[in-house]
Amino acid sequence: MIVWLSFFCIFLSRSVSAQSPFPTFLQGTWKVVNKDSYEHWNQVSDSELKGMSYAIKNGQKIISEYLKIRKLGNKVIYSALVIGQNNGKEIDFELSYKDSTYSFSNVAHDFPKHIRYTRLEGDRLHISVEGKSGEGHTFDVHKIINELPSENTKYDGSLANKLGADDYGMKSYIFVLLKTGQNNTTDKQLINESFKGHMENIARLVKNGQLIVAGPFGKNDSSLRGLFILNNITTIEQAKELLQTDPTIKNGLLEPMYYTWYGSAALAEYLPFSEKIWKKAH
Structure with a gap:
């Protein structure tokens, strides 16, 4: 079963071991270039981020998955709970780093097995989502100034x-x-x-x-x-x-x-x- 993972995760400027895996710049809203697809993250503790990915259709926000990034011991784990898939269970991917690319991998999963992120100049990222033998798709995202497209007027x-x-x-x-x-x-x-x-x-x-x-x-x-x-x-x-x-x-x-x-x-x-x-x- 395909897991549509979000297009944004952890990006560090050096190595994972040298810095905290939860930099503050991960907070905010990111948009897929030329699409009304978004992802929003909040830092809820020193060791955990929570987020969601969603699309805007007819002015409505349609959430597709809930996300987590957390530090477990010496590992950094990215988890996705995709609505309507995997019997409601989270799928975990473990972070590794090589040549300025941050990869989250779960080779036991059917698709994707790898999600690779490369930071570009400015607030832009290049993402590849890969299955077996590298098949998959790529896209770019950029950070937007406004966070969520709308706020809850009933918020207490x-x-x-x-x-x-x-x-x-x-x-x-x-x-x-x-x-x-x-x-x-x-x-x-x-x-x-x-x-x-x-x-x-x-x-x-x-x-x-x-x-x-x-x-x-x-x-x-x-x-x-x-x-x-x-x-x-x-x-x-x-x-x-x-x-x-x-x-x-x-x-x-x-x-x-x-x-x-x-x-x-x-x-x-x-x-x-x-x-x-x-x-x-x-």
Whole structure:
């Protein structure tokens, strides 16, 4: 499946090892020459950039993908989440540098396998997107003064800050799938006490603002039992530690699978309404 990767990434003036991979000039809006295709980036921390690529059609902004550039140990990783492709999963490409060209590569991916960027004079870049044996396409982009073509007149900065939203109204969560665990015990007391504690722990995490979505799946062939969306938890390691407070997980009755997920920062706003619509407690 083709991943249409954005036309802009990291460009350093020397070697990756000699400088920070997150220079401030990456922020802003870039435009494909002679096309209404754009990309916009924001620096959200010293080690991460977030962005999106989009087109303007009939005066409307059509987002095609959400993007990330982050430093992981000694590596620089560029990730693309393309809407409608790859089952909603990010595709990662690793940075390498040679002869003034910055290449992000993932040879295991079908297309593209390499995205190569060369900085030209002024605020211009030359990009090549390559598959096997070098087939692909090239194009040029330039930085534009105005950032996004239009601003949101309904924007509430105080609310956005309260919810931890970025400039696109989005934030990162930890998405947890719960499947049947390896513990096949028939000890009814252990099972009942564990699932009672499971529900009590859910209520505690919601109260602490650490859990905003929880619920069971119907019967399925994948042994999936339920899901969590964890809020204000920044790493999978933190999520694993947090969920050891759940006795069904600690006792091996449920097994969690962890994923990073990028979604609307407004998700938590439904919680006050949820308290008004139930008649019976779980």
